[in-house]
Amino acid sequence: MEGLQKFPPRPTGAGEMFQLFRDGTPHTRASLVSETGQSRSTVAARIEALTAVGLLTPAGEASSTGGRPPSTFAFDPSNRIVLGVDLGATHARLAITDLAANPLASTQEPLAIADGPEPVLSWVAETGASLVAQAGRKVEELAGIGIGLPGPVDHADGRPVNPPIMPGWDGTDVPGILHRLLGAPVVVDNDVNVMALGEHRTVCPDEQDLLFVKVATGIGAGVVMDGELRRGAQGAAGDLGHVAVSGAAEIPCRCGNVGCLEAVAGGLAIAGALQESGARIRTTQDIVDLVRAGDVAAGQAVRQAGRDIGTVLAASVSLLNPSRIIIGGILAGAGEHLVAGIREVVYQRSLPLATQHLRIVTSRAGAQAGVVGAATLVTDRFLAPHSIDALITVKEDS
Structure with missing residues (x-):
């Protein structure tokens, strides 16, 4: 994460204790003594340290069991802000959130990722700074910037790796560029990973495998297993779009291969098929609009795309055994046509044990999933025990 402290912090124990506050529940000193097994003086010192860096705030008094009511303390997510960025092939969504990923200001604009890193990232920085001001905050209050990109990303350094729909982006130092433009730490991931994280945290936090x-x-696809986002060895896990589909061996894909799922069932593929039949379509959203208007050909094309996606997901269900598959993205807005096609094939081709409790549903977080997930990438790092210990160390040394 570009801009983070490069040397290990002195362990204070306060960072570990703070994790008890992440869910927003207030605690008293006595309850923390009971939960942690630490002495009252140790707990008091750690509360004082966390309050000094602005992460805890007094939250009133708890019910008394006799005598003076004990004071409670709670997480103060307003202490810092985060810029969450979700970039797609043709759109950009940005949001300023607090440290609990609650949006404070947001915007959505058309933006072509193919324009290249310099104009796109400059626009992100300019628009992000404008949103910070709109939220009534200062850029200096940014705890970090999280950004999702529509292509493979090396999670270790945040650089895109041969992204098929991002010409000119391969190897671009996205964290370094944004850090120079806004002066805040930056973390980068694939856009579907951040959407998966946003959906998981906001809609189904108790779901362990999805x-x-x-x-x-x-x-x-974004893969959540055992409650954690799984990226694979080089961050390429979940690249469903470039799995070969049976019977599509001659269809070229933008990645350079042939027969890929994206070349058969992606938005461009559906648009191309409908254009050949005379439909006036320029964007993926046009497909959704046609389906919603009751166009039979568009509905059939989207349902067939769902079946094609289902053939790949059926193998994924057998391999990973998720309890939930969540369908998001623009085409998820085409009603039940897409999901019905997916369900039809997945339930038919997967073993009964794997589908016994499987739910296939559309995204409930919708367009906000990406920006919330991107912000969560930052807050998970900023509020990690070692990062909080580093904040306290700097505060004590200043």
Whole structure:
């Protein structure tokens, strides 16, 4: 994460204790002594340290069991802000959130990722700074910037790796550029990973094993297993769009291969098929609009795309055994046509044990999933025990 302290912090124990406050529940000193097994003086010192860096705030008094009511303390998410950025092939969504990923200001604009890193990232920085001001805050209050990109990302350094729909972006130092423009730490991931994280945290935090599938211009999946986002060895896990589909061996894909799922069932593929039949379509949103208007050909095309996606997801269900598959992206807005096609094939081709409790649903977080997930990437790092210990160390040394 560009801009973070490079040397290990002195362990204070306060960072670990703070994790008890992440869910927003207030605690008293006595309850913390009971939960942690630490002495009252140790707990008091750690509360004082966390209050000094602005992460805890007094939250009134708890009910008394006799004598003076004990004071409570709670997480103060307003202490710092985060810029969450969700970039797609043809759109950009940005939001300023607090440290609990609650949006404070947001915007959505058309933006072509193919314009290249310099104009796109400059626009992100300018628009992000404007949103900070709109939220009544200062850029200096940014705890970090989280950004999702529509292509493979090396999670270790935040650089895109041969992204098929992002010409000119390969190897771009996205964290370094944004850090120079806004002066805040930056973390970068694939856009579907951040959408999966946003959906998981806001809609189904108790779900341990799920797949989030984005169906738009391209197709990809975010994998959550054992409650954690799984990226794979090089961050390429979930690249469903470039799995070969049986019977599509001659169809070229933008990645350079042939027969990929994206080339068969992605937004561009559906638009191309409908254009050949005379439909006037320029964007993936036009497909959704046609389906909603009752166009039979568009509805059939989207349902067939769902079946094609289902053939790949059926293998994923057998391999990973998720309890939920969440369908997001622009084409998820086409009603039940897409999801019905997916369900039809997944339930038919997967083993009964794997589908016994499987739910296949559309995204409930919708367009906000990406920006909330991007912000969560930052807050998970900023509020990690070692990062909080570093904040306290700097505060004590200043």
